[in-house]
Amino acid sequence: MKIWILILALIFWIIIFSGKEIFESIGLDEISYDPTGRLKVFVYELPSKYNEEFIQRDPRCLTSKFAVEIHVHRFLLTSPVRTLNPEEADWFFTPVYTTSTLNDKALPLLFESPRILRSAIKLISSKWPYWNRTEGADHFFVFPHDFGACFNHMEEQAIKRGIPPLLQRATLVQIFGEKNHVCFKDGSIVIPAYVPPQNLQSHLIPPRTRRSIFVHFSGTIYWEGGFYSRGIRASISEKFKNNSLFHISDQHSTTFYEEMQRATFCLCPRGWSPWSSRLIEQVAFGCIPVVIADGIVLPFDDEVPWEEISVSVAEEDALKLEAILTSVPVDEIRRKQRSLADPSIGRAVLYPEPSEPGDAFHHILNRLARKLPHDKSIFLRPGEKILNWTAAGPVEDLEPLDIDD
Numbered sequence: 001m002k003i004w005i006l007i008l009a010l011i012f013w014i015i016i017f018s019g020k021e022i023f024e025s026i027g028l029d030e031i032s033y034d035p036t037g038r039l040k041v042f043v044y045e046l047p048s049k050y051n052e053e054f055i056q057r058d059p060r061c062l063t064s065k066f067a068v069e070i071h072v073h074r075f076l077l078t079s080p081v082r083t084l085n086p087e088e089a090d091w092f093f094t095p096v097y098t099t100s101t102l103n104d105k106a107l108p109l110l111f112e113s114p115r116i117l118r119s120a121i122k123l124i125s126s127k128w129p130y131w132n133r134t135e136g137a138d139h140f141f142v143f144p145h146d147f148g149a150c151f152n153h154m155e156e157q158a159i160k161r162g163i164p165p166l167l168q169r170a171t172l173v174q175i176f177g178e179k180n181h182v183c184f185k186d187g188s189i190v191i192p193a194y195v196p197p198q199n200l201q202s203h204l205i206p207p208r209t210r211r212s213i214f215v216h217f218s219g220t221i222y223w224e225g226g227f228y229s230r231g232i233r234a235s236i237s238e239k240f241k242n243n244s245l246f247h248i249s250d251q252h253s254t255t256f257y258e259e260m261q262r263a264t265f266c267l268c269p270r271g272w273s274p275w276s277s278r279l280i281e282q283v284a285f286g287c288i289p290v291v292i293a294d295g296i297v298l299p300f301d302d303e304v305p306w307e308e309i310s311v312s313v314a315e316e317d318a319l320k321l322e323a324i325l326t327s328v329p330v331d332e333i334r335r336k337q338r339s340l341a342d343p344s345i346g347r348a349v350l351y352p353e354p355s356e357p358g359d360a361f362h363h364i365l366n367r368l369a370r371k372l373p374h375d376k377s378i379f380l381r382p383g384e385k386i387l388n389w390t391a392a393g394p395v396e397d398l399e400p401l402d403i404d405d
């Protein structure tokens, strides 16, 4: 009898102890389940002028921070969730590259993006029956630009333009995320910007190098007048550039990846838009991100415990950074650094080639899977139309493109 009590006690102890382990680990293993078998994606085959030709014209688009549209497409082509039979698909993906025409500074030129998009939707809706069946409600698109599908890097212009009406029912996968913003549609999936994993790998310094820089920032500070970054980067730089706790530079020097690995806090203030690819670099290099972008929706915010690994500072408090950061207790700094070092965190924000379980590709699929099953009401009755093909948006968006047949 006693031995049974002992065994029971032992079992309880194991359960409680392992339960505690689970609660203490902030890893994403519990959530980053394998999406295979939970969804099927049909990838439309489009003429290369909608995708591949952009890469041939300018291979820089493969490694820019906007390259997600290309890499998600490539990933899906070889992913086990891909189905060649559209009749059994849960989701439809249209591989149209709207952000891969770059200027001499490797920034996207977007003049034609809405028309390329419109042209692609016109093509899939005439060639296949699936778009019209739901008018896009089971279709997803990747729009990696500053303000997503608003296709402008200036906020005012982006808001004026809005999301193209043809995307009213589709799911948007984008880097831009901000609460209550015209360019952020309900149900959108916020994903990390693209940072080539090999670039990070090639700049690693010896582990456990002392973090001798307290606060680090390197990047554009001024751009066509003070309203870039709502003036935040400029005022931070002006206030703290002589402060020995701060290492601020407007040069994207070749050593800034090394510097991030030697820094405790790394600033991540808004630029034109709230997001920045430096957030990904900071996470990868274990430098605690200090996010200064009001209302930002961070990538995979259900899965990545951003509060545990970063610090969030209101834009209006940017000039109080020194007081805010020097008052973070050392224990908390250590805790955040330990959490950042959890490999599942770094994996979730990167797009490695080949893909691996728990990476950003898998989190996108998990997000899509969690939206299933689709509500039956998304399927329109025969002849029913909701979208207005000639509605709103700038008129020039409606002009046909020379790539239209």
Ligand SMILES: *[C@@H]1O[C@H](CO)[C@@H](O)[C@H](O)[C@H]1NC(C)=O
Residues within 6 Å of the ligand: 125, 126, 127, 128, 129, 132
């Ligand atoms: C889908 O609807 C559009 C516009 O109403 C129409 O032009 C097109 O032919 C339809 N597609 C198919 C495959 O029937």
Ligand SMILES: *[C@@H]1O[C@H](CO)[C@@H](O)[C@H](O)[C@H]1NC(C)=O
Residues within 6 Å of the ligand: 238, 239, 241, 242
């Ligand atoms: C920073 O140092 C420079 C040169 O030493 C000086 O001219 C400038 O006024 C200082 N700025 C601030 C904000 O203290």
Ligand SMILES: *[C@@H]1O[C@H](CO)[C@@H](O)[C@H](O)[C@H]1NC(C)=O
Residues within 6 Å of the ligand: 388, 389, 390, 391, 392
């Ligand atoms: C579509 O939108 C245009 C522009 O707003 C409007 O003139 C037209 O009447 C609308 N068509 C339908 C069928 O609602």
